[in-house]
């Protein structure tokens with residue numbers, strides 16, 4: 438039996454391979470460092486059931502195949518976890534860039550993460566940084 442890349446990722450995460458899971462994962466693998474929302478995915482997989490895809494995204498995030506970032510309009514966007522996800526505590530040492538031209542959001546490396554003061558009793562669960570700007574492709578078009 439031919440084993441594809443999607444099945445390798447799923448079996449590493451101890452997730453059973455189903456047609457929907459393979460299709461969702463394939464979308465993320467072909468979109469590299471671009472984030473996709475539930476709506477984006479349903480546009481690609483228009484035959485799929487919304488609740489199934491929603492559960493698949495939740496599962497992938499719980500199993501650390503995907504990470505998520507909530508954009509300013511409240512929409513949860515997902516992207517593939519890569520080698521910059523530290524295995525131990527799964528910290529994402531990157532921010533996300535929201536492109537004003539194509540309105541896509543991309544995983545973007547950062548030099549360092551800000552460190553929050555926690556002495557006053559606050560507890561930080563997750564830091565997410567979204568930069569506004571222009572992505573590489575749109576930038577090239579603008580300066581040609």
Ligand SMILES: [Zn+2]
Nearest residue numbers: 504518519522
């Ligand atoms: Zn991750």
Ligand SMILES: [Zn+2]
Nearest residue numbers: 536539572575
């Ligand atoms: Zn762009």
Ligand SMILES: [Zn+2]
Nearest residue numbers: 516531544545
């Ligand atoms: Zn990311």
